Amino acid sequence: MADDPVTAAATVPSPSPAAAAGPIGHSVIPIVNKLQDIFSQLGSSSTIDLPQVAVVGSQSSGKSSVLEALVGRDFLPRGSDICTRRPLVLQLVHLAQGAEGNVEGAEWGEFLHLPGKRFFDFAAIRREIQVETDREAGGNKGVSDKQIRLKIFSPNVLNITLVDLPGITKVPVGDQPTDIEARIRTMILSYIKHETCVILAVSPANSDLANSDALQMARIADPDGSRTIGVITKLDIMDRGTDARNFLLGNIIPLRLGYVGVVNRSQEARCPKVLPT
Ligand SMILES: Nc1nc2c(ncn2[C@@H]2O[C@H](COP(=O)(O)OP(=O)(O)OP(=O)(O)O)[C@@H](O)[C@H]2O)c(=O)[nH]1
């Protein structure tokens, strides 16, 4: 379905996966998601916190790549420059196979700011995130704390809410204010301070874990480490002769929930260079 054009289907109501009988969370999650959507449109935050998973870490550590891997599709702005510049609240909605009005196996995205418009082309979802980011945060590396809310409907996902956040940067560039680091840290904390938030603390394997912004932020919000999972990215580009064993075993910075190591796609794998022949 990835090559289908963006399809507007303003009149088709979203299927209600909640309708199917299932564990209690399955019916509660869509209702609370809807409440949160309403609150976010009103510009205030909901007092009901739903469990969500947020990624934190320094810029370009691989946060968006990790979330994409969880969804199994390529649809987030990623790259070596600052990419995520607004919080993206990503509600994954599991579609029961063969649910009414629903082509088998179909997957699509819907933005809260474009109600009723279904994006079957995941490259178009990425473009819309970029356009919507520029609209609020400008085109020159600016950052905004105003959320983008996106739902992904798919038979291949669990009902879960993921939050992609801007990475921590130190030196202001482009239109960023001088206190950009403090602003981004405040923004991240506003998500990960909630007891219901699982923190994915993303650190690249090619730099020392003791310098990890992700683990430092996670420790502020979750001092006893009961809801922090360490994610070590870029295992494929570590220095030759080194390994991440001590990171992954928690010998450097112990975490109660431990660490997972991942290899996401590199920029080169994503956009292979055409070599001159
Ligand atoms: N080789 C390799 N490259 C990776 C890995 N994970 C991410 N990358 C690359 O690192 C760059 C940054 O990845 P992103 O997922 O955009 O990182 P981010 O933390 O979301 O970045 P910001 O949103 O800008 O803070 C991209 O070019 C990715 O392709 C990995 O495991 N191995």
Ligand SMILES: [Mg+2]
């Ligand atoms: Mg990102």
